[in-house]
Amino acid sequence: xxxxxxxxxxxxxxxxxxxxxxxxxxxxxxxxxxxxxxxxxxxxxxxxxxxxxxxxxxxxxxxxxxxxxxxxxxxxxxxxxxxxxxxxxxxxxxxxxxxxxxxxxxxxxxxxxxxxxxxxxxxxxxxxxxxxxxxxxxxxxxxxxxxxxxxxxxxxxxxxxxxxxxxxxxxxxxxxxxxxxxxxxxxxxxxxxxxxxxxxxxxxxxxxxxxxxxxxxxxxxxxxxxxxxxxxxxxxxxxxxxxxxxxxxxxxxxxxxxxxxxxxxxxxxxxxxxxxxxxxxxxxxxxxxxxxxxxxxxxxxxxxxxxxxxxxxxxxxxxxxxxxxxxxxxxxxxxxxxxxxxxxxxxxxxxxxxxxxxxxxxxxxxxxxxxxxxxxxxxxxxxxxxxx
Amino acid sequence: xxxxxxxxxxxxxxxxxxxxxxxxxxxxxxxxxxxxxxxxxxxxxxxxxxxxxxxxxxxxxxxxxxxxxxxxxxxxxxxxxxxxxxxxxxxxxxxxxxxxxxxxxxxxxxxxxxxxxxxxxxxxxxxxxxxxxxxxxxxxxxxxxxxxxxxxxxxxxxxxxxxxxxxxxxxxxxxxxxxxxxxxxxxxxxxxxxxxxxxxxxxxxxxxxxxxxxxxxxxxxxxxxxxxxxxxxxxxxxxxxxxxxxxxxxxxxxxxxxxxxxxxxxxxxxxxxxxxxxxxxxxxxxxxxxxxxxxxxxxxxxxxxxxxxxxxxxxxxxxxxxxxxxxxxxxxxxxxxxxxxxxxxxxxxxxxxxxxxxxxxxxxxxxxxxxxxxxxxxxxxxxxxxxxxxxxxxxxxxxxxxxxxxxxxxxxxxxxxxxxxxxxxxxxxxxxxxxxxxxxxxxxxxxxxxxxxxxxxxxxxxxxxxxxxxxxxxxxxxxxxxxxxxxxxxxxxxxxxxxxxxxxxxxxxx
Numbered sequence: 001x002x003x004x005x006x007x008x009x010x011x012x013x014x015x016x017x018x019x020x021x022x023x024x025x026x027x028x029x030x031x032x033x034x035x036x037x038x039x040x041x042x043x044x045x046x047x048x049x050x051x052x053x054x055x056x057x058x059x060x061x062x063x064x065x066x067x068x069x070x071x072x073x074x075x076x077x078x079x080x081x082x083x084x085x086x087x088x089x090x091x092x093x094x095x096x097x098x099x100x101x102x103x104x105x106x107x108x109x110x111x112x113x114x115x116x117x118x119x120x121x122x123x124x125x126x127x128x129x130x131x132x133x134x135x136x137x138x139x140x141x142x143x144x145x146x147x148x149x150x151x152x153x154x155x156x157x158x159x160x161x162x163x164x165x166x167x168x169x170x171x172x173x174x175x176x177x178x179x180x181x182x183x184x185x186x187x188x189x190x191x192x193x194x195x196x197x198x199x200x201x202x203x204x205x206x207x208x209x210x211x212x213x214x215x216x217x218x219x220x221x222x223x224x225x226x227x228x229x230x231x232x233x234x235x236x237x238x239x240x241x242x243x244x245x246x247x248x249x250x251x252x253x254x255x256x257x258x259x260x261x262x263x264x265x266x267x268x269x270x271x272x273x274x275x276x277x278x279x280x281x282x283x284x285x286x287x288x289x290x291x292x293x294x295x296x297x298x299x300x301x302x303x304x305x306x307x308x309x310x311x312x313x314x315x316x317x318x319x320x321x322x323x324x325x326x327x328x329x330x331x332x333x334x335x336x337x338x339x340x341x342x343x344x345x346x347x348x349x350x351x352x353x354x355x356x357x358x359x360x361x362x363x364x365x366x367x368x369x370x371x372x373x374x375x376x377x378x379x380x381x382x383x384x385x386x387x388x
Numbered sequence: 389x390x391x392x393x394x395x396x397x398x399x400x401x402x403x404x405x406x407x408x409x410x411x412x413x414x415x416x417x418x419x420x421x422x423x424x425x426x427x428x429x430x431x432x433x434x435x436x437x438x439x440x441x442x443x444x445x446x447x448x449x450x451x452x453x454x455x456x457x458x459x460x461x462x463x464x465x466x467x468x469x470x471x472x473x474x475x476x477x478x479x480x481x482x483x484x485x486x487x488x489x490x491x492x493x494x495x496x497x498x499x500x501x502x503x504x505x506x507x508x509x510x511x512x513x514x515x516x517x518x519x520x521x522x523x524x525x526x527x528x529x530x531x532x533x534x535x536x537x538x539x540x541x542x543x544x545x546x547x548x549x550x551x552x553x554x555x556x557x558x559x560x561x562x563x564x565x566x567x568x569x570x571x572x573x574x575x576x577x578x579x580x581x582x583x584x585x586x587x588x589x590x591x592x593x594x595x596x597x598x599x600x601x602x603x604x605x606x607x608x609x610x611x612x613x614x615x616x617x618x619x620x621x622x623x624x625x626x627x628x629x630x631x632x633x634x635x636x637x638x639x640x641x642x643x644x645x646x647x648x649x650x651x652x653x654x655x656x657x658x659x660x661x662x663x664x665x666x667x668x669x670x671x672x673x674x675x676x677x678x679x680x681x682x683x684x685x686x687x688x689x690x691x692x693x694x695x696x697x698x699x700x701x702x703x704x705x706x707x708x709x710x711x712x713x714x715x716x717x718x719x720x721x722x723x724x725x726x727x728x729x730x731x732x733x734x735x736x737x738x739x740x741x742x743x744x745x746x747x748x749x750x751x752x753x754x755x756x757x758x759x760x761x762x763x764x765x766x767x768x769x770x771x772x773x774x775x776x777x778x779x780x781x782x783x784x785x786x787x788x789x790x791x792x793x794x795x796x797x798x799x800x801x802x803x804x805x806x807x808x809x810x811x812x813x814x815x816x817x818x819x820x821x822x823x824x825x826x827x828x829x830x831x832x833x834x835x836x837x838x839x840x841x842x843x844x845x846x847x848x849x850x851x852x853x854x855x856x857x858x859x860x861x862x863x864x865x866x867x868x869x870x871x872x873x874x875x876x877x878x879x880x881x882x883x884x885x886x887x888x889x890x891x892x893x894x895x896x897x898x
Contacts, residue, residue: 032453035453035454136848138847138848138851139847139848143725143847144723144724144725145724164848165848165851165852204852204853204854205450205453205852205853205854206851206852206853206858207843207850207851207853207858207861207862208851271555271570272556272557272558272559272565272569273558273559273564273565273568273569273896274565274568274569275568280898281898282875282878282879283875286875328844331840335836335865338636338865338869339868339869339873339874339875342557342558342869342873343552343557343589343590343869343870345869346635346636346637346865346866346869347633347634347635347636348634348635348636349634353635353636353865356636356865357636357858357862360840360843360858360861361851363843363844364843364847364848364850364851367847367848368844368845368846368847368848369844369847370735370736370739370844370845371725371847374735
């Protein structure tokens with residue numbers, strides 16, 4: 001890829017190796033969660049190699065890698081199993097929010113015990129629980145009214161209400177939660193999930209990313225630590241969306257690659273009408289449309305990620321456009337990815353049905369797609385230039 | 389030339405007017421009672437959805453995710469109590485004899501709530517359709533009466549259809565492909581019957597059914613000319629159930645493997661053999677006249693079945709298109725965005741309108757196919773007004789007194805085959821089959837599309853099992869695959885409806 005540094009290439013290779021070694025075998029069984037054990041071992045290994053702290057500044061124990069690094073890792077992981085991608089993305093998002101809030105102290109606290117990717121810790125010395133601030137990453141808190149409210153009492157905040165679909169809420173020790181404040185806006189609070197007043201629901205049975213669980217939280221006056229300034233949640237969140245939309249796109253792009261590769265393999269082997277179906281011209285047409293859309297997605301993601309890291313003109317809109325475009329394309333490509341395997345594609349054995357579910361789930365990252373579209377065009381209408 | 393003569397010539401130009409306007413042609417021929425039956429069938433399905441499916445659908449899906457080997461007998465028994473397994477079996481054979489035209493609207497209605505439950509009920513009629521398509525009246529009568537008996541006694545007797553093999557999915561749907569297929573399920577002639585070896589996969593309701601209508605081949609080198617059908621009952625030595633598939637959706641309806649190992653099937657359970665259909669005197673002459681050899685007769689059997697069942701799958705697509713639309717509408721009404729209900733945002737209104745359009749288009753397609761099949765398909769005789777009213781007016785008990793004895797006679801089978809098989813022109817076969825594929829492709833693509841749109845609109849809420857929409861998408865995807873992938877069906881649409889305008893074109897020969 002043009003412009004990819006040696007360092008990024010190494011990281012990509014590392015993520016690829018990790019995915020092949022840890023994410024292929026047992027994928028179907030892991031995906032049975034919550035009816036099978038959580039893949040804690042994989043989470044621990046991902047934590048060890050530093051996948052949960054890629055964007056964190058070095059002083060907070062991270063590697064201060066560019067967004068491009070996060071994108072490459074997500075793409076490679078999601079090529080094999082997007083569930084881990086969901087966890088990595090959520091960790092990156094909550095850390096990015098802490099960074100946007102300018103709260104280095106909170107960030108250090110939230111990242112306590114994490115290692116840099118270059119110096120893997122021996123197993124057992126740190127837990128991914130500490131490294132993963134949970135966050136409802138499939139929702140933009142500004143989209144719909146929040147049930148969770150924060151009340152100040154003598155300088156301390158207490159949170160009451162329901163926080164829906166908090167990703168990793170039953171895995172992490174802390175959650176970063178958006179809660180409404182009296183002035184009508186919303187703020188971010190760090191909440192100790194093992195502390196008082198927190199009721200953690202059962203894992204929500206969901207469409208995709210089964211091994212990346214989400215739970216509903218019921219808070220009854222749970223203590224929360226304000227992150228950044230009060231009422232500025234939306235500002236921090238939109239800034240994080242600017243940077244990380246492209247990372248969400250990268251996750252979808254990885255799923256597309258996995259789906260295409262599996263479909264091509266199958267088409268080469270499956271025989272109908274007396275010949276390999278890869279030689280049916282209509283099958284080739286479908287394969288081609290998958291390949292073209294996947295290649296376009298890769299180019300979009302890489303271009304937008306480079307733009308974000310270089311802060312080129314229009315970088316934020318590039319990042320957001322990439323997410324909208326690639327996420328939708330992934331839902332179509334993975335649908336064809338099942339179709340090319342016929343009945344086999346619909347069964348769990350080939351991983352294609354999982355990719356279809358995962359791609360649709362990933363489309364909801366960072367909030368409802370139509371509202372993200374409207375936000376995108378609002379910024380353009382208001383004068384932000386999408387290109388020079 | 390007279391003006392009238394000229395008009396009719398003009399109308400016969402491509403696209404043939406009558407061919408494109410199935411509903412118009414059917415209207416004048418259709419007994420009025422059919423409308424009333426459709427209304428009653430839909431009302432019944434709504435009642436069932438309200439009292440049974442709505443609460444049970446999610447619970448069953450969740451349960452199957454937890455334990456993929458669970459068999460939902462309680463659902464089979466409930467549907468049996470509601471009388472669903474005999475509704476569309478003709479009274480001639482001991483069923484309730486509802487008009488076949490009413491099954492698709494019924495299916496749409498059920499599917500708007502849960503596709504797994506719909507398939508569990510509907511696929512019994514897929515099995516029955518293969519049985520019926522053979523026009524082996526003796527066995528149709530015997531098996532149908534067992535189904536009816538199972539309803540009376542509360543011991544469900546379902547019929548499954550076993551066509552797909554591990555190496556023949558698409559190939560099993562079209563004789564042109566069958567000629568080159570790697571089918572493995574072989575029926576070898578022995579004294580007094582056949583010995584069957586092979587495996588069938590993805591058989592919906594397999595584990596839940598009592599009778600299995602099995603398609604096998606006498607000569608694996610010439611499967612296109614040697615298709616043979618059997619009725620196999622549970623407990624037949626050499627026949628067993630294999631694994632249950634782990635599907636993405638429609639989980640409540642098991643997909644089973646059926647295993648045949650030196651399974652002896654006596655002659656009396658052989659339904660039809662394509663290679664020997666021509667041996668019957670009158671039929672042979674008629675078949676020659678209609679230019680049908682064993683291969684064409686095999687295709688006619690396939691077309692009889694799929695012309696009846698594919699519109700049903702289209703109706704399932706229409707149903708899930710509606711289900712997804714209804715969930716999206718409900719979400720838009722309940723959700724506040726930017727200080728006002730989502731349903732009051734112009735863009736959301738346009739999106740909901742598009743979803744409504746998709747469901748309506750799916751419905752129009754399957755209704756046209758339904759009309760085509762009722763005029764041209766295997767049950768077209770029952771649509772004749774005098775026969776229709778006679779069949780409808782007489783109570784089942786009257787039929788029960790005379791029919792079983794008559795149905796046992798070979799002459800009756802021959803007579804029906806003569807009327808239905810030899811009596812169906814190639815044009816009729818082509819039109820019914822083409823429209824069925826069209827309805828299947830349109831309905832299922834639109835169904836999946838609406839599920840995608842609903843989830844897009846609902847965001848996080850759409851992902852949750854407890855909000856139902858994600859299940860719609862998982863369930864719907866299978867519709868684009870079974871009863872012939874939508875790719876095979878597109879090729880069939882080309883072959884049946886497009887190729888007449890391009891006589892030089894060859895389908896399935898690329």
